[in-house]
Amino acid sequence: MARQPRLIVPQQPHHVIQRGNDRQVIFREQADYQKFMVWLKDSARFYEVAIHSYVLMPNHLHLLATPADATGLALMMQKVGRLYVPWFNHKYERTGGLFEGRFRTSLIDTDRYFMTCSRYIELNPVRAQMVAGPGDYPWSSYAHHAGAKTDTLVADHALFWALGNTPFQREAAYMDMLQQGLTTEEVEFITLSILKNQPLGSNTFKTDLERKTQRQILPAKRGRPFARTLPPPPQA
Numbered sequence: 001m002a003r004q005p006r007l008i009v010p011q012q013p014h015h016v017i018q019r020g021n022d023r024q025v026i027f028r029e030q031a032d033y034q035k036f037m038v039w040l041k042d043s044a045r046f047y048e049v050a051i052h053s054y055v056l057m058p059n060h061l062h063l064l065a066t067p068a069d070a071t072g073l074a075l076m077m078q079k080v081g082r083l084y085v086p087w088f089n090h091k092y093e094r095t096g097g098l099f100e101g102r103f104r105t106s107l108i109d110t111d112r113y114f115m116t117c118s119r120y121i122e123l124n125p126v127r128a129q130m131v132a133g134p135g136d137y138p139w140s141s142y143a144h145h146a147g148a149k150t151d152t153l154v155a156d157h158a159l160f161w162a163l164g165n166t167p168f169q170r171e172a173a174y175m176d177m178l179q180q181g182l183t184t185e186e187v188e189f190i191t192l193s194i195l196k197n198q199p200l201g202s203n204t205f206k207t208d209l210e211r212k213t214q215r216q217i218l219p220a221k222r223g224r225p226f227a228r229t230l231p232p233p234p235q236a
Contacts, residue, residue, distance in 0.1 A: 109201025
């Protein structure tokens with residue numbers, strides 16, 4: 001059975017996750033993170049993909065990104081893989097694949113879930129109990145959003161700019177949002193959506209996507225089974 005193509009909608013944000021094969025480590029030391037970041041930044045610019053939030057974890061990575069067209073997101077991830085994997089294999093004298101097949105993606109209902117997904121991504125090291133707070137983890141976009149440094153990989157989304165009229169107001173509002181954390185239900189909903197390559201949004205959002213993309217997104221409705229007519233018993 002042919003694999004259904006990813007649901008990629010230009011000019012809309014997507015949550016992306018790429019895992020190490022068999023959950024193996026894909027970043028072993030600081031230089032690995034740095035090299036990956038360089039190639040990710042160059043590839044994002046080349047294929048016109050705006051990256052709004054990210055986190056690089058030891059064995060996987062998350063991105064919140066908006067592609068300019070239907071092919072840029074996949075081409076960006078492919079190019080980074082073609083550059084990083086041979087470099088990593090040569091450095092650590094290993095062979096074979098590094099990543100777990102195709103990356104997964106979840107189209108985001110922007111108004112309802114964009115900021116929640118950004119928080120989900122930047123709080124990932126906290127949920128993994130690697131650090132006490134998001135500012136303690138160096139390989140994410142949190143420092144940029146909190147005003148601790150300028151990260152040229154990050155393209156601020158309009159919803160981030162809407163948090164305040166000045167950089168200080170935006171940064172303070174964003175930090176306050178992260179301090180509030182996420183509910184268990186929010187974490188589970190986002191996690192399930194990305195792992196199943198499903199859009200992150202309400203049923204209304206998904207119904208509208210079905211109409212626009214002409215592909216099934218919501219589960220098919222199950223009809224009642226037809227009643228079987230049994231033959232009459234044989235005559236004695």
